[in-house]
Amino acid sequence: MNQAQTPSLTPPRLTGALAGSIVVGTLLLALPRFAHTTPDSIYYTDLLRYFQGDLDRAALQTPFAFRFLVPWVAAWLPLPSPAIAIATCSMVATCSAYLLAVRLWANFLETQRQLHVAALLLVCSFPTVNYGSAVMTDAAGFLVVTAACLALYHHADLVLGLLLVLGSGVRESTLLMLPVMALYFAQTRRPGWLPALGIISVSTLLAAGATRGYFADLPPYFWTPSWGRMMDNLSRPVSWATVTLTMGPLLVLFVLPTSKGPPPVALRQFVVSLALPCLALFVYGVTSAFMSGRFLWPLYLALVPLVAWRVSRETA
16 A cells, blocks of 8 residues: 555544534533423432422432432532422533543544544434433433543542442442443453452442431332333333434444444453443343333443444544
8 A cells, every 4th residue: 555545543532622512512402401300300309408408308219319419419509499400410410421431432442533423423312312401310320430431441440439439329320330340350351450349349339338328217129120010111112212212323323234343452341341231230120120211321331432433434
């Protein structure tokens, strides 16, 4: 090949222009449904009112009380209503998570073009519209998982441990990072991984246990799988719709034929480490809790860069 025709590969990075586009795009898509609610939203606004001293503790409901951190933070905001305060936290969390996700993917992708495609797929997605500014805790949970993945990649064990301890008070689903850590450490085999895994896991589980202990006066709640719960979830058309809208576009792009070979090793390791626990958590949720596309949102961290790598034809 002529030397002048050889593409010049430069490492992708989160530029200021790209970051600005991500924030603006996220706001444009999420703000039209700002502060929209679901049947669960009332339990989070009740938590906020409890922290502000406007609601008796006995009125709180589990397992929502275990997800206390976002309502506690929102209670400090000088905003006109509990719903707006929690939605503001969701909006900030979504924008922050998207910026961190693209920064994370810059370590796995090969070109700036691929990174731009990944950012576009992430922002222009159903989760942005439906969950990005909701009166829920899912956006904050997505932020915790994203930041934890970035800390995991950079071997920032102290930061990772602190994130997961805090995450146990955001959403119990952030515990999926424990098997993610185990799978990632097993593949990369970096020195000192076993003590790090043990210390972080124990600290996170103790924090989750402390949260349950703090709310021990409320009725206990456990996510017990059952055939009836699974069939009930599988019979809901709305649940199927959210799952299809969340995963459908990415899966269609993923199965498109491509002439590319296998993805880079670092990307393969990350995808395997994150995708398997995410899918297992979703299946567990269907059998014991609820079926919704929002439980597949963390899977975007693995699937989006893989799809972007496959569909992008540019090499420079």
